[in-house]
Amino acid sequence: MWYKRRTFKMVNDLGRFTVNVHTIPGAATQREWPSENRPRDLNESARQVTKFKALTRRNLDSISQYGNVSDDDLFAMKVVSAVLPFRTNSYVIENLIDWDRVPDDPVYRLVFPQRGMLEEGDFRRIADLMVQDATPQEIDRAAADIRTKLNPHPAGQREFNIPREEGETLEGLQHKYRETILFFPSQGQTCHAYCTFCFRWAQFVGEKELKISSKDAVNLHRYIAAHPKISDILFTGGDPMIMKTRVMEGYMRALIDDPALAHVQNIRIGTKALTFWPHRFVNDEDADDLLRLMEDLVRAGRHVAIMAHFNHWQEMRTEVVQEAIRRIRSTGAVIRSQAPLLANINNDPDIWARMWREQVRQGVIPYYMFVERDTGPKQYFELPLVRCWEVFQGAIQQVSGLSRTVRGPSMSATPGKVEVLGVQEVAGERVIVLRFLQGRDPDWCARPFFARYDPKATWLDQLEPAFGEDKFFFEDGLRAFTA
Numbered sequence: 001m002w003y004k005r006r007t008f009k010m011v012n013d014l015g016r017f018t019v020n021v022h023t024i025p026g027a028a029t030q031r032e033w034p035s036e037n038r039p040r041d042l043n044e045s046a047r048q049v050t051k052f053k054a055l056t057r058r059n060l061d062s063i064s065q066y067g068n069v070s071d072d073d074l075f076a077m078k079v080v081s082a083v084l085p086f087r088t089n090s091y092v093i094e095n096l097i098d099w100d101r102v103p104d105d106p107v108y109r110l111v112f113p114q115r116g117m118l119e120e121g122d123f124r125r126i127a128d129l130m131v132q133d134a135t136p137q138e139i140d141r142a143a144a145d146i147r148t149k150l151n152p153h154p155a156g157q158r159e160f161n162i163p164r165e166e167g168e169t170l171e172g173l174q175h176k177y178r179e180t181i182l183f184f185p186s187q188g189q190t191c192h193a194y195c196t197f198c199f200r201w202a203q204f205v206g207e208k209e210l211k212i213s214s215k216d217a218v219n220l221h222r223y224i225a226a227h228p229k230i231s232d233i234l235f236t237g238g239d240p241m242i243m244k245t246r247v248m249e250g251y252m253r254a255l256i257d258d259p260a261l262a263h264v265q266n267i268r269i270g271t272k273a274l275t276f277w278p279h280r281f282v283n284d285e286d287a288d289d290l291l292r293l294m295e296d297l298v299r300a301g302r303h304v305a306i307m308a309h310f311n312h313w314q315e316m317r318t319e320v321v322q323e324a325i326r327r328i329r330s331t332g333a334v335i336r337s338q339a340p341l342l343a344n345i346n347n348d349p350d351i352w353a354r355m356w357r358e359q360v361r362q363g364v365i366p367y368y369m370f371v372e373r374d375t376g377p378k379q380y381f382e383l384p385l386v387r388c389w390e391v392f393q394g395a396i397q398q399v400s401g402l403s404r405t406v407r408g409p410s411m412s413a414t415p416g417k418v419e420v421l422g423v424q425e426v427a428g429e430r431v432i433v434l435r436f437l438q439g440r441d442p443d444w445c446a447r448p449f450f451a452r453y454d455p456k457a458t459w460l461d462q463l464e465p466a467f468g469e470d471k472f473f474f475e476d477g478l479r480a481f482t483a
């Protein structure tokens, strides 16, 4: 035996749990993740395989076996889920929700539809149809009508970001910032569970013309080969981790095998599987193959980043998620975390501080705090920009520099990613200070600019320039992109 196993109890932010620690005599630098074998140090309880079982609108009634949900709440969920996509699974329900805190539990609100997610009139419209025993077709028609009002593609996603080559649009690709391409593999357009706030909701409701996707690895590779400035690719969805490893191989291997694609140095995968189905990295049939793929990309000299989506520290408390994090890290991939700030879920500096501390302890690097996007059930989740900054400022002061890699609160708006730096008084005027983290024009980045103080504004387009100016510095330039 080349290692000794020690087990001890430790207490941290998430309470008391057991960890296994391995001491490797005289071999501190030995690789922990042997490609050829399963890791030898599996935490047994993380190995308990639960089968993936989805809960959707169709079997919503079975929720009663987990906890007390009133008839009114259940009815409200049926109404809301007629309009907004709903899907969760047994792992989330059994492990991440404190059922004695329902309906206030944050993860419960993150996955189960709540009445406030629809506007009152829209809610009544569907509720009345259901009470009157309308046909599913009638309900669907009304639901589709309501959805069109919910801004399914915010920030010019469809108009301005999908590249065109020789007059042909390349579905499944978005290329907004010079160095980074977003790819939406068609097999990854769903998730292990859906977040109730999700701005990708239009992709889940089965309205074909609303989808952005591509079947074609060939198109992707051809586009990359033709654009030598692309250094980063971000696989996104839905959730790319919903794909079988063998499908991911089809998209990713070429990035290291084909010299024409070698300029892509950084491979990111945006996922919420660490929260919604960590078994993907531990117990699924092809989990080891996935880790081997990541390790191969790393060995070929690429930076592999799992862009993990965590909304609340409660999502990090199971042994299997901690095992998944450990296994991913042992491939040489890094995990960076990002999440939107949401009313009713994580609108509290202490929640963020505790989450970042826990992430840093487990080796996850805090990356972005987002402002909730202007789409879907936004009135339930949105917060004024000024409040977003207060939460950020209240959280960041509680953590050490290792957590201060996080940037935000950041809006992914039409001109770019805009960070709210804070509220300040400048020359006798109260202003909101902002800057671009990413711009359609790279030269916009890192230039502070000022908006008139507005305690109600929730998005960039509601802000006015400060100091009596008639436009923001980027507006003329933006017109050139969107004309």
Ligand SMILES: *Cc1c(COP(=O)(O)O)cnc(C)c1O
Residues within 6 Å of the ligand: 174, 176, 177, 180, 181, 182, 234, 412, 417, 437, 438
């Ligand atoms: C956030 C984002 C990126 C990545 O930006 P980074 O600053 O490199 O994290 C790329 N494309 C789009 C459209 C984005 O919104």
Ligand code: SF4
Residues within 6 Å of the ligand: 190, 191, 193, 194, 195, 198, 199, 200, 201, 237, 238, 239, 271, 272, 309
């Ligand atoms: S996991 Fe991501 S894409 Fe899927 S529902 Fe949640 S936010 Fe949307």
